[in-house]
Amino acid sequence: MKRKTIVVKTEMMQSPDSWSFREGAWLSAALVLVGIVLEVTGGEGGVPFPSWPMNLVILLLLVVNIVLAGLLLRDNPVVRWLGGIPLGLCLILSIAALSLVGGVLPQTKGAGPLWAGAMGLDSVFSSWPFALTVFFFLVNLGLSLVWKTVPFKVSNLQFVLFHAGFWIALACGLAGATDLQRVIIPLYEGRSTDRAWTPADKTMIGLPFSLYLKDFEMLEYSPRLALYDQTHERFIPHKAGVTDDMRQGLEVSWENVEVKVERYLENAIFKEGQAEPAPAGTKDALPWAYLSGTYEGKSLLGWVSTGSPFIKPSFIGHGDKLIVLLPGSPKKYRSEITVMLDGTEEGRSAALEVNRPLSVKGWNLYQMGYDEKAGRWSELSLVEGVKDPWLPMVYLGFFMILAGNTLFFWKGIRKK
Amino acid sequence: MTWTDFPYVSYSAMICWAGGTLLGLLSARARVLKISGMALMIAGTGIMTVFLVLFWMELDRPPLRTLGETRLWYATLIPLVGFLVEYRWKIAWLKYYCVAMASFFLFINILFPDVYDKTLMPALQSGWFVPHVVVYLVGYVLLAASSLAAWHNLYRRSKSFDELGESLSHYLALLGFVFLTFGLVFGALWAKEAWGHYWTWDPKETWALIAWLVYLGYMHANSAKVDKSLLQWYLALAFFVLLVSWFGVNYLPSAQDSVHTYQTG
Incomplete structure (x- = not known):
């Protein structure tokens, strides 16, 4: 027992x-x-x-x-x-x-x-x-x-770099999370602001600088022809599954529908009373395409356009199907801004773009968004401001990991 | 060259690989068969490489955005791992698994064709785009090869012990892990430039971390001298985690908030 x-x-x-x-x-x-x-x-x-x-x-x-x-x-x-x-x-x-x-x-x-x-x-x-x-x-x-x-040995260098890098990045990233500030700065064309919105606790804070938005501009990819089914509220994919740039002579087909682009104007205005749109370089100009084709054997002919917040889109309708011109997806968007620091009248000009942030007084500024309903006509630019005082430590960790990793790679390919 | 030509291109590559495999397996005694088999194998991968280059030129952007495009790279790169292993370690069998897997991924692309789409959203227009994705793809193919080698080892283990094969799956996993680490850190550095923060627990980031941790676990299990056949099982199965982080993540409930959605059509 x-x-x-x-x-x-x-x-x-x-x-x-x-x-x-x-x-x-x-x-x-x-x-x-x-x-x-x-x-x-x-x-x-x-x-x-x-x-x-x-x-x-x-x-x-x-x-x-x-x-x-x-x-x-x-x-x-x-x-x-x-x-x-x-x-x-x-x-x-x-x-x-x-x-x-x-x-x-x-x-x-x-x-x-x-x-x-x-x-x-x-x-x-x-x-x-x-x-x-x-x-x-x-x-x-x-x-x-x-x-x-x-005690330190040279043969331990790879271990130490990798593990210490990981420790520093992880510990500083987590401990520093409470000091991380992410704010949204809404900018309107022709106006300046030094206020930012904190989504985390839904408050406004003051910034140590102010930003003036001179211009928000956007480039789009080529618009696309599409067939819209009104009954089922959906776009019908083309037969070829090919999305090609809009141009004169482009042919697109769906089941029962065949369309050819007779003329294509990238920027034009269709004034009332005129027979056709005229090319224009102003901001309210739109892409226009003159189409010919057949729909279930019947011929069709007419102008289509993407429309804008100010002008209704033009389409060719047959029964419950519409042939429409969809605006292209955004290719690039940028904000031309002036940064004004406290007390200085003259500001510094800069451009904000996605993947091209700007650093001002410990804040990193990012092109974040715009008024998506207005698209390229947006007069609002959303800028994100990020302040992360622990970032240098986290990056130190990252670079140590990369260095350790490179040594590990050499070790890996040298061994038989 | 675009997706319209893709089926012809990929069938040609697959025929080359199949011919190369056949000749390679029959070549036990004849050197001439072995050499012509190898030539066919390399020709198959050459066809895919040329297609990739022409497709890139046609698209005017790196063909690394959609899952279909990454499968294309995968199918091009994985046979190369097989060839390099044969060159470096004189192990011939891995390349047959590699071309089989490459063909499998080409088949997926034939069955689910991508929409030909030249657009590249602003978030992806960065110097980080190509290094981040290519480093990841190289990591993925090395780890896929490691997993294939591990399955082969497990199958062989029932008959005889093959030390060379076991160290092969280990070194491929080690190299693959190195590339995963580069990919993960490059991704964090890029995220800081593009989205303002290096880590936001986006589902794709989380799954990249899970896959990395799983292989980090392998490296430690190996150092701790865990039972060898257990390690082969680990490598054989770990690859499925990678598959989730590559494309499975798009089908998970968490994907609804992901910023890593680049698919169209």
Whole structure:
């Protein structure tokens, strides 16, 4: 009887010396469970985390503790296990599994059923299970880094660059998230503003500069001919499945409908009383196409145009089908702006374009959008302002990962 | 050359690959068969490469926007991995799996033809576009080849132990992981330029991270000396996660808020 008890005991509580994958899996599962309990009992708040400068203090305390534990308790079996590969692997797979939930379910608050919201399933990446798992992951990664860095060997360089880069990018990205500001600056042509809208907490804030919008301009791709089915409210795809640029002589066909472009004017105005549109270079000019063709054997002839917010589109109708000219999708859009800093009368001219942001006083400005109903006639330009004081640290992490990765690549192709 | 010519081009490539495979498998004793088989294999990939170049010129933009276009690159690149492996490690069997997989992806494109569309939305007009997507595609083909090698190893394992084959799937996974890492970080740097932030948990980003974590897990399982046949299973199955992050993600409920939607038609 006594003997049996001892056996059970050794199975239940193995000495930390032999801790490995099984204990790693238990800890990972426990973290998720505790996280779910905190999520259900904690209410709506999510994971509270302070902003500058307390986030930096917490991060530094974490670093100091990891370094001290790594150096002073190097031979402690629990610490060895905490910084070992088995736990690391379990935590990596646990983060992957949590990301899987966040990658399958829509991540919009209130998007799913209530119970899912209560467990944080609609905001996995700011939930307790994720935060706890990532915290232990940072501890695990940090300990292994301390051991590979002290004492340092050149052969460890790739390991240190990759792992330290990952640690810095992950820790600074998460701890710095509370200092990240993303605002929308609505700009109207001919007006200036120094106010911005914060979507996160629905407030207006003042900016340390003001922006004046001289001009918003947009280039579009070539318009396209399309057949619209009014009964089913849908566009019917062409026979060839080919979308070619509009030009004179272009032939397009659908079932029962064949159309040829007799004339094409890229920019023209059709004045009332005139027989046909006349080419024009003004802003209200539109693309016009003169079509000939057949519809179920009957011939058709006429002008079509895309229309604009001011002019109705022109189309050729037959029964419930319409032959229409659709405006091309946006090719480029840009805002010509003047940036005025405090107190200076004269501003700096600049152009904002997608993929070409501008940096002003710690803010990055991005061409974000425009009035989509007005399209290229929009007089509104939406600019996004982003301030992320932790970005240099995150980028430092990224570049260390890239450097470590390059070394890893050489190692990989050199080995036989 | 456009999608209109695509079926003829891809059937020609597939015929070359099939001929090359046949000659290669029959070539046990005859060197002349082996060489002509290899020539046919390379010709098949050559046809796809020429098509890709002409298609790029015709489109006036990199043909890397739609899923159909990425499948085209995939089908062109994966046989190259097979050829390089034969050149580097003298392993001939991988290329047969590679051309089979390339043909499979060409078939998908024939069955679901893309709309010929020259437009490129402003968000994609960036110097990052080509490096980000090409690095990812190279990573994907290496990991696909790694998975094919792992399936081959698992099949062979029941008969005999093949150490060379097992290190092959490992090194392909290692190189593939390196490319996934480049792709992920390039994507983050580009996202900062285009969308204002390097990481927004967009479904495509999340799935790219999941795939990366899965292979990161493999690298650690390998370091921890996990059982070898378990590792082969891991590599064989991990590729399905990549497939989700490549195109499966578009069909998930989370995709409704994605900014990574570049499909038209």
